Amino acid sequence: MAEKTKLTDAVIKNIPVPASGSVEVFDTEVPAFGIRVGKGGARSFITYQRLGGGRGRLRRITLGKYGAHPPAIGLAEARRLARAAKADAGRGIDVTAVKKAERRKVIAATDHDTTFAAIAERFLEYQERKVGAKSVAEYRRTLTAASSPLAAWAKRSIASITKADVLDVLDKLDAKEKRSTANHTLAYLRRFFNWAADRDIIKQAPPTDGVSMPNPHAKRSRALKDDELAIVLRALDDDAAVRVLHGVELPPMPDVFKDFYRVLILSGQRRGEAAGMTFAELQYLNNPHEARWELPGSRTKNGLDHTVPLAPAMVDLLKRRRASAERRAAARAKRLGETIEPPSYVFAAQRFNTPLSGFSKAKTELDVRVAALCEALGRPPLADWTVHDLRRSVVTGMNRIGIDPHVVESVVNHISGIKAGVAGVYNQEDYLPARRAALNAWADHVAALEPTRRT
Structure with a gap:
């Protein structure tokens, strides 16, 4: 029932x-x-x-x-x-039949519309039947969003778009140093125009033919060493503590992003997964032996549910975030004279109850703090690193302190090695106790790191 x-x-x-x-x-x-x-x-x-x-x-x-x-x-x-x-x-x-009929009318009307926007909608409808919701959302963001670099093409005939137009968009993205966006834009456009050509929607060769990837790059292998990770962690500390310990005044950085970066370092999970973390996904925070973060498959890259055991340091941080969110919700309700709406996101944006955003600005702020701390310690600046490099650093660091590779892979929700292919069909072990021990050991290791003056 x-x-x-x-x-x-x-x-x-x-x-x-x-x-x-x-x-x-x-x-x-x-x-x-x-x-x-x-x-x-x-x-x-x-x-x-x-x-x-x-x-x-x-x-x-x-x-x-x-x-x-x-x-x-x-x-x-x-x-x-x-x-x-x-x-x-x-x-x-019959409401369902009415909706289907309305949808058929829209499609029929679109069939006679040859603008880029109309054909893009047909492509997106096709992709909805072929790929996951996350991929469709990425296609939509690139092809039809008002903020997309392709927005100016919306009312143009698809046949009028040339190779020169494609190169112009990519060059503008490169000029803004949006190199990854340029690569993804070309990849999505290539799939879109090839699809359109296959269906004879465009008669000429796709305008993406012969266009090289604007920023070909080798796979990154950067992993921060322990002494580098110690610098980053200290840069995430309370400003007053850093002032006392190192005699340096660091530029400001919002506490929500400091905690966000700590979660990335303590858990090894992906940026988007941590940014979208909700309080509903956190279970048993008052039980140190069962505390966990339950990630649904709809939010993971491989589409599989994933359990992240929470080390005591993570539990303390998340409890602090919950208390802060509840105070913020209560203050907002009092100010607006409305019923308190329970907070949803652990790392909420300035706009109440919406997921965290502003990652580029926060990374720039953290880089400035790290550089200032390196100067105060008399050591050279850290080599360039990205947010995703923290995930690789966790994997590398766990292996370095002696955690079994298959456990490390399970911690970060990788399907490879002994869990890949046919082996994964038969090996359904989730290694949860071993993962908890691994993340506890990693948290202890991270807590013991101290920045040095070594040059």
Whole structure:
């Protein structure tokens, strides 16, 4: 029997992600209305209705995905749509059939529209059936977003876009030192125009033919050594402590980013995974033997659920973040005279209850702090490093202190070595106790690091 409760944002966010299939929780306020949670963590509002009242076949109608930003919808809007769907069903209107018909009209209209924007929408619809939601979102961000470097092409005929246009976009990105964006833009455009050529939407050769990757680069192998990691960690310390210990005044950096970088160093997880961490994903913080971060497959690169055991240092940091978020939520509710909305994100942006952003600015601030600290210690600046290099540094450092490679791979959710290919089908061991011991040992190692004056 499906669970029933009064749905709130807090209830929805805290529904456990099922190991397989899906789970439905129904609302006590609006009949036959509820939330459906899939094994990947996606949450969608649903309602069950019979056409023509109680005589027709019971249909499940998906009202929309749960979320704060369009096209996702919030709880109040979903309740309104559920009531409207009930009224429509009572009049014999099949809401699902109407939606499909509207979609077919849009596609039919688009078929006669040869603008870049219209063809891009057709390409995105095709990709939705072929690749994951994350990949589609990346295609959409590059091809159709208002902030995209391709936005100026939106109303142009796709046939009018030339190789010179493609090179102009890439050159402008390079001039802004957005080298990775330039590479990705070319890769997505190449797939898009090849798709269009295969379907005879464009008659000429794709304008990406013969365009070289603007910034070919060897695979990075940078991993920070212990003495370098010690400098970065000290640069993340409290400013007053650094002033006392090293006699240097560091430029400011928001505490939220200091904690964010500490989590990357202590956990070895990816930047996007840490930035999107929610309080609902954190389990058993009051039990040091069970504390964990449960990452749903919808948020991991390989699409698999991933458990990150939390070392005591991580638990202390996350509890501090929760207390800070709750104080911020209470202050906001008092200021606006509204009910307190439970905080969702561990690392929230300035805009309340939205994921962290501003990574480039924060990395620049951290680089300046690190450089100032190196100067105060009389040592040369650190060689260039990226945020992703911290992940490689964790993997390298764990191996260096004697943690078994297969455990390290499991810690960072890599499928390689003994878990790759056929071996992975038969080897379902998750090494959770070993991962907990590894992350505890790594946290102890990191805590003992001290910056040196060695030159």
